[in-house]
Amino acid sequence: MSKVNLKELSHQDERLTGGHRLCSGCGASIIVRQVLHATEDPVVVGCATGCLEVSTTIYPYTAWKDSFIHNAFENAAATVSGVEAAYRSLKKQGKIDGETKFIAFGGDGGTYDIGFQSLSGAMERGHDMVYVCYDNGAYMNTGIQRSSATPRNASTTTSPAGEVIPGKQQFRKELTDIIAAHNIPYVAQASPHNFKDLVRKARKAFEIDGPAFLNVLSPCPRGWRYPEDEAMDLLRAATDTCFWPLYEYENGEWNLNYNPKEKAPITDWLKPQGRFKHLFKEGNEYLIDEIQERTDRRWQEILHRCGETE
Amino acid sequence: MSNKVALTGHEILANAMRQINPDVVAAYPITPQTELVQLFSQFVADGKVDTDFVTVESEHSAMSATVGASAGGARAMTATAANGLGLMWEVVYIAASTRLPIVMPVVNRALSGPINIHCDHSDSMGARDSGWIQLYAEDAQEAYDNALQAIRIGEHEDVRLPVMVNMDGFIISHAVENAELLADKDVKEFIGDYNPDHSLLDPENQITVGPVDLQDFYFEHKRQQIDAMENAKDVIADVAQEYKEMTGRGVEYFEEYKLDDAEIGILALGSTAGTAKVAVDQLREQGVKAGLLKLRVFRPFPSEELVEALKHLDVLAVMDRAETFSTTGGPVFADVRSAFYDAKSDVEVVNYVYGLGGRDTRVEDVVSVYEDLQEITASGKVDNRVNYLGVRE
Numbered sequence: 001m002s003k004v005n006l007k008e009l010s011h012q013d014e015r016l017t018g019g020h021r022l023c024s025g026c027g028a029s030i031i032v033r034q035v036l037h038a039t040e041d042p043v044v045v046g047c048a049t050g051c052l053e054v055s056t057t058i059y060p061y062t063a064w065k066d067s068f069i070h071n072a073f074e075n076a077a078a079t080v081s082g083v084e085a086a087y088r089s090l091k092k093q094g095k096i097d098g099e100t101k102f103i104a105f106g107g108d109g110g111t112y113d114i115g116f117q118s119l120s121g122a123m124e125r126g127h128d129m130v131y132v133c134y135d136n137g138a139y140m141n142t143g144i145q146r147s148s149a150t151p152r153n154a155s156t157t158t159s160p161a162g163e164v165i166p167g168k169q170q171f172r173k174e175l176t177d178i179i180a181a182h183n184i185p186y187v188a189q190a191s192p193h194n195f196k197d198l199v200r201k202a203r204k205a206f207e208i209d210g211p212a213f214l215n216v217l218s219p220c221p222r223g224w225r226y227p228e229d230e231a232m233d234l235l236r237a238a239t240d241t242c243f244w245p246l247y248e249y250e251n252g253e254w255n256l257n258y259n260p261k262e263k264a265p266i267t268d269w270l271k272p273q274g275r276f277k278h279l280f281k282e283g284n285e286y287l288i289d290e291i292q293e294r295t296d297r298r299w300q301e302i303l304h305r306c307g308e309t310e
Numbered sequence: 311m312s313n314k315v316a317l318t319g320h321e322i323l324a325n326a327m328r329q330i331n332p333d334v335v336a337a338y339p340i341t342p343q344t345e346l347v348q349l350f351s352q353f354v355a356d357g358k359v360d361t362d363f364v365t366v367e368s369e370h371s372a373m374s375a376t377v378g379a380s381a382g383g384a385r386a387m388t389a390t391a392a393n394g395l396g397l398m399w400e401v402v403y404i405a406a407s408t409r410l411p412i413v414m415p416v417v418n419r420a421l422s423g424p425i426n427i428h429c430d431h432s433d434s435m436g437a438r439d440s441g442w443i444q445l446y447a448e449d450a451q452e453a454y455d456n457a458l459q460a461i462r463i464g465e466h467e468d469v470r471l472p473v474m475v476n477m478d479g480f481i482i483s484h485a486v487e488n489a490e491l492l493a494d495k496d497v498k499e500f501i502g503d504y505n506p507d508h509s510l511l512d513p514e515n516q517i518t519v520g521p522v523d524l525q526d527f528y529f530e531h532k533r534q535q536i537d538a539m540e541n542a543k544d545v546i547a548d549v550a551q552e553y554k555e556m557t558g559r560g561v562e563y564f565e566e567y568k569l570d571d572a573e574i575g576i577l578a579l580g581s582t583a584g585t586a587k588v589a590v591d592q593l594r595e596q597g598v599k600a601g602l603l604k605l606r607v608f609r610p611f612p613s614e615e616l617v618e619a620l621k622h623l624d625v626l627a628v629m630d631r632a633e634t635f636s637t638t639g640g641p642v643f644a645d646v647r648s649a650f651y652d653a654k655s656d657v658e659v660v661n662y663v664y665g666l667g668g669r670d671t672r673v674e675d676v677v678s679v680y681e682d683l684q685e686i687t688a689s690g691k692v693d694n695r696v697n698y699l700g701v702r703e
């Protein structure tokens with residue numbers, strides 16, 4: 001695999017232009033740019049309904065320099081399966097030539113929940129595509145409703161923190177692991193504050209033959225409720241607290257990509273975000289303890305799996 | 311050169327698909343369409359086609375992948391029935407509004423619930439407003455003919471719309487019939503190459519498919535879709551004409567059976583038209599002036615042409631193999647009556663909902679409808695505008 005050269009990358013043209021209508025500080029566009037930096041080939045982008053799609057393709061404008069298709073909320077993976085099938089058939093018949101890469105972007109709603117079946121099907125069938133979930137932990141586009149990626153106790157508009165229920169009741173689904181269980185060649189969890197790591201993973205995903213899946217933490221100032229210029233600090237806190245471990249699964253091998261020198265307390269991640277504000281009210285310490293406990297257990301699991309502990 | 315065969319409806323339609331040789335087929339099994347998909351996968355396995363066959367995990371993904379493939383510039387097909395079409399519903403609309411000339415056999419079956427695997431038209435009629443062209447077949451031969459013509463119709467530059475090729479489940483799909491298949495090379499020549507206006511797979515010309523389309527343009531795009539449907543009328547007629555010159559078979563929008571001098575008539579689509587022809591023949595022997603109009607094209611609806619062909623009747627019965635639950639009759643009835651409204655004709659139009667969930671419709675049943683029509687002519691009175699044929703009341 002070719003190495004990531006940051007200097008070189010900085011000279012590349014952006015494949016997602018400015019002028020789209022994502023909120024300032026939104027992680028989605030940052031992730032898209034970083035991921036698309038990882039290939040020089042033409043790509044066909046598929047996108048699930050969600051913030052990214054509605055903000056970048058308001059007719060008659062488009063922010064995409066590559067060919068782009070949006071079909072519906074839940075079927076980005078199936079749609080790209082079809083485009084990739086067309087590519088294979090037309091190529092076999094000699095009707096087209098050259099290399100094209102296929103990529104699908106979906107939010108956590110369009111990936112973990114409603115789009116899960118179509119994603120699972122596409123991964124199982126082995127289409128040569130990269131699926132990238134920009135995981136902002138809620139249905140942001142429809143106004144911050146909970147998804148199965150929403151962290152426990154986050155307050156959303158359908159899991160609001162109230163007098164008797166302190167936000168979302170379940171821990172988030174570990175989709176990265178579930179996709180790894182499909183035994184596809186490459187699965188990774190990443191974060192855009194670690195540009196080099198994300199681009200390297202995206203490059204690997206593009207270069208591998210067959211399906212690859214990247215789960216990327218995507219800050220959302222509106223939904224997470226933090227000052228929009230603090231996204232990168234917050235992402236760093238996500239990995240330093242081990243809320244969002246960076247790891248990959250490649251041809252059956254688990255690999256840890258970031259091990260904080262000093263594991264930060266989960267409050268570093270929770271505290272700056274308005275969606276967790278109620279956790280810091282008197283009497284709610286036990287909720288934070290629960291989250292800390294769960295995060296620790298999960299971190300141990302990952303360390304173990306990645307051969308970092310006995 | 312054509313080839314006379316005795317095969318099931320599915321085998322005949324699968325051969326049409328083999329001869330079309332689509333670039334991509336994505337499909338998911340459902341009774342009674344299953345056999346069609348199986349037969350086609352054998353063609354793929356035997357290398358008889360260039361198709362990339364996408365064995366999706368659901369019909370929703372079948373239609374989604376077909377949309378993706380078609381937007382990628384491929385000739386793309388899928389096939390389904392009943393609940394499968396129901397699960398596709400959302401994407402069926404997207405296929406039409408994206409102006410993708412997908413061809414989809416629908417092996418008609420009752421839409422749950424309760425669950426029932428037999429023939430009626432609740433599946434395709436449920437999708438009648440989705441923007442797809444809809445063709446219906448009396449028998450396997452016609453389903454075959456429709457499938458080939460559907461490619462030409464949908465891909466025509468003035469149309470660019472998806473086409474549903476309907477075939478009655480079990481009644482046609484599983485029964486053995488004599489049919490004439492065209493030579494492979496004639497099919498190839500007839501359908502020609504697909505040259506899409508745009509493709510996702512043209513790296514020189516990037517496109518954005520399926521954008522957000524708000525108050526500013528959505529309505530105009532719908533208007534264009536309506537124009538395309540309007541254009542489809544002429545294209546359907548032209549393609550039928552060309553097909554007829556080649557094969558000696560084919561009708562444009564509908565077939566008129568002993569309708570010229572008829573006083574009472576039935577309008578039917580699907581396999582029931584065949585049953586009705588036998589009924590008409592029997593009645594004609596008794597001197598009853600009965601006729602039949604077999605509708606081939608339901609979308610676009612050939613309103614004026616229908617009225618022209620039927621306006622000399624005293625009474626017309628419209629046969630519907632689906633309900634609308636409007637409490638005012640079936641879907642075909644609603645369109646036919648509306649077509650007659652402007653014509654200021656005094657044809658009485660009545661409705662017969664029949665055959666739901668595969669309830670057998672025999673020649674006697676159709677004869678009983680003609681008898682009802684005779685009574686209406688004699689008395690000048692319509693007791694029931696909407697009737698349920700063959701149901702235990």
Ligand SMILES: Cc1ncc(C[n+]2csc(CCOP(=O)(O)OP(=O)(O)O)c2C)c(N)n1
Nearest residue numbers: 049050051073107108109110138139140141
């Ligand atoms: C079938 C269907 N159900 C619901 C919706 C409404 N909807 C559009 S986007 C969206 C949420 C998207 O959330 P996510 O995938 O997390 O992406 P984000 O908005 O966070 O970018 C919902 C519920 C839809 N478009 N289609």
Ligand code: SF4
Nearest residue numbers: 023026051140220222
């Ligand atoms: S609501 Fe959140 S995810 Fe959506 S555009 Fe704004 S910041 Fe991005």
